[in-house]
Amino acid sequence: MANQNAKGLKRILNACVFSYYGYKATWEHEEAFRQEVLLFIVTTPLALWLGQTVIEKLLLVGSIVLVLLVELLNSAVEAVVDRVGLEHHELSGRAKDIGSAAVNLSLIWAAITWISILFLRGM
Secondary structure, three states: OOOOOOOHHHHHHHHHHHHHHHHHHHHHHOHHHHHHHHHHHHHHHHHHHHOOOHHHHHHHHHHHHHHHHHHHHHHHHHHHHHHHOOOOOHHHHHHHHHHHHHHHHHHHHHHHHHHHHHHOOOO
């Protein structure tokens, strides 16, 4: 649990440690996150090679970072819902479905970004 009294550098260091635990837990428990990290590892060098400008490179890499970010938030929502109870509840299912939709939208946006920059560049 976070030390609410931590200030300055100690608070920043605590935040880094808690973030590490978050990445670790997501990596261990979420197959989708591991797949999206693999996607990031494959696409980042491609983005740096294929992007013609700094902005294109940032958009290509950033679109995949957005997918990772949304997946982290979705995983957090799912963990909280599962913590509250494993029995089927309409609102629990809705929360998970909405989180899944957010991940799906981020993947669609990444695809649109890549297609727009790489394939429609010459049009």
